[in-house]
Amino acid sequence: MKPIYFDNNATTMVDPEVVQAMLPFFTEQFGNPSSMHSFGDKVSSALKKARQQIQTLLGAEHDSEIIFTSCGTESDASAIMSALKSQPDRKEIITTVVEHSAILNLCKQLEKEGYKVHYLPVDKKGRLDLKEYEKLLTDQVAIVSIMWANNETGTLFPIQEMADMASDREILFHTDAVQVVGKMPIDLKNSSIDFLSLSGHKLHAPKGVGVLYVRRGVRFRPFLLGGHQERGRRAGTENTASIVALGKAAELALNHLDFENQKVKAMRDRLEKEILSQVPHAFVTGDPENRLPNTLNIAFEYIEGEGLLLLLNKQGIAASSGSACTSGSLEPSHVMRAMQIPFTAAHGTIRFSLSRYNTMEEVERVIQAVPPIVSQLRKLSPYWKDNAPVQNFVPTYA
């Protein structure tokens, strides 16, 4: 049976149309866009087109606001480092406890270098407290960096409002939007967002290409120095084939926004409803009211996620988990801990993330597969007996 890929927040399949669009740029159109001859010229025009395709998807005012990078992580780091370098008198950063490690590990390093980082906490549903946020917005803050949607739970933060609040106080605002671009409509020209990061491989383009949007008029200091590429804002020969691919993927994503928010959402909702109705002691993590249309994160209490993933994988179903054991660290994911999900459930969280390539038939197969696997693992668990949790199992060493 054909394997089912429900791990699209990790990465996505490159759309076949995207592959077709990029292939000529390895062979016939291999020129360096900076070159003063027809080989370079053609590629240069292709990059311009790709830039406009991204501009359209993001609703940016100018195509020159789009800078191509190598990945989301590079875009994130470029935005934050630029804000710090261009405002040397400001030594504070505001972010959240649930950011991707691309932001968190950079912030940890910056703390060692003397910057003060404010990590906004989240409540049990993964939501931010905007009053807490407002208090932190002082003239000491160089940049606010908040993810638009959380990769594990799909929870959406009120980015427009938060960007407005920062903008009112003349503070730069960056959003890591890698999970949102292509899944939700974005209109940057009518927002206060100064920087936005996206990553190609999350929207059916290849790995190794990303974008940093920088609003016109925002002071920018390049992260990579060297040649004059990207108007001197990102040195290094352009990854032409992948940039063309990303442009095509952006065009396709725009055409599929309704599909994403209706069909994909309907599949996700059915998966959620059926699993919750068939599996006791399971709950959705994050904020169900404000959530990406494709993401479902469920905590199955009293079992451990890795076992579930292995058994799903055996049936050809790919998903991911926030459990400690799957990541190689010894504690469950920082997102689950931040939401104070009890340990008995945090280890058993499974994320299903869908895309436009999934079908309702696949959803039905997963609905068939999950409940028996959960009960099989619960039968093995000392915290479970006769279809109910055991209260009195207290191992030594706890």
Place this chain on the structure above:
Amino acid sequence: MWEYSEKVKEHFFSPRNAGVLEEANGIGDVGSISCGDALRLMLKINPETEMIEEAKFQTFGCGSAIASSSALTEMVIGKPVSSALQITNQDIADYLDGLPPEKMHCSVMGREALHAAIANFRGEKWKDDHEEGELICKCFGIDAHLIEETVRANNLTSIEQVTNYTKAGGGCSTCHDGIEEILIKILAEQGKTLEKATSKKKKKLTNLQRMKRIEQVIASVRPQMLMDHGDIELVEIGEKEIFVNMSGACSDCQMVGTTLSGLQQRLIDDLGEFIRVLPASQLNKVMGGRA
């Protein structure tokens, strides 16, 4: 993806002896849900011959934890208690054609459960390691005795290996000095020295330096609290904990727990030791007559 051996996968997908053994006369419950593993091992031991006749397990944990439990039951069934006690965690891993290094703690848990179950059969209280040795890793509750035993049994030579085998040191990492001391001691017995790269030691602070550092950290968080119309005051510094008074808006703020744990992490990072931050109201409870 983890690289599990075929044997590990096989034991995970078709675990042997899973479930409850109603007539068990030796039960060992070990592990901790907070670090993701827990195991109940149930043995039926013939009281006259001390032969392990049956064994079953229940495990909360990842694939390799379930496979290790399954392997363990197969290894002990039909063995006298005396020889079962000789089984090491390495034996369990070998039985499974090896475990990834990060998963060796699963085999350690198996061995612990076996010892706990046999102690239970003999009517002894299993000497859990908290009582036997000094608690080294506070995050995962791992003591010196277990670390020593594991280092010896597996010829471990680095902190990273100790973390892989026991989980000790995998959390806040303030116990790395303690783990290192154990390693240095055992390696010295074997005529070896710890590699230079891992043996940089932090200089211990004097009491006065320590006090000043704590005051500085508190001073650095105060402006934020003042801005929120609250305040914090240092009341007492103990060996393993410090006590603070929260006042103004902070005293009844719902974020007080987060604030204290944030402060605690800053202190841990700054002092390089494990320290607990508690509200002054707990001063008498914790420090007893001393305060």
